[in-house]
Amino acid sequence: GAGVSQSPRYKVTKRGQDVALRCDPISGHVSLYWYRQALGQGPEFLTYFNYEAQQDKSGLPNDRFSAERPEGSISTLTIQRTEQRDSAMYRCASSLKGGQPQHFGDGTRLSIL
């Protein structure tokens, strides 16, 4: 497709389970970003990749959160041992390269029961 694609759109899981969220960026976009957006708030930065290299992971809340982009295209954000406070909208964005405008996907709504 033409835009950033995220899957699943909705994920409901029990506390303590691991979840994996997927992002397929716009074709040709070198840079990929993950954000988390709480209800009524602006997105908060989590991590950022150039090609397959994770350039900045300063926004990951703790070591239960990790991300990868092994072939420089699709990225996966993994949350281990989920907690209720992890419930949020997780958004992915991509740009042609760092510093270029970011284009956002529709997000994955994660709910932890």
Place this chain on the structure above:
Amino acid sequence: ELKVEQNPLFLSMQEGKNYTIYCNYSTTSDRLYWYRQDPGKSLESLFVLLSNGAVKQEGRLMASLDTKARLSTLHITAAVHDLSATYFCAVDDEGTYKYIFGTGTRLKVLA
């Protein structure tokens, strides 16, 4: 720590009126972005402002950037109901490429 503040947080206005949303930030970044978000939807890029004095206009919306004052404005002219949404500004954190978003301004245009 970089902070981005928007005001007002909520704005209810009549159709046909003009209003301005303000975005203040605490870094020396020269790049500022405005996004629109409809309820339950993604963020739609409105404006990209890349230098001091930049002004961009699209329809009833006009955005400007004053990097010396660390201030951007989003001006709404003759508002219409279709402009009802939440508007976010975001600053490109200097030296990195992560966006720091403002708190958002929830705009409601009343018919």
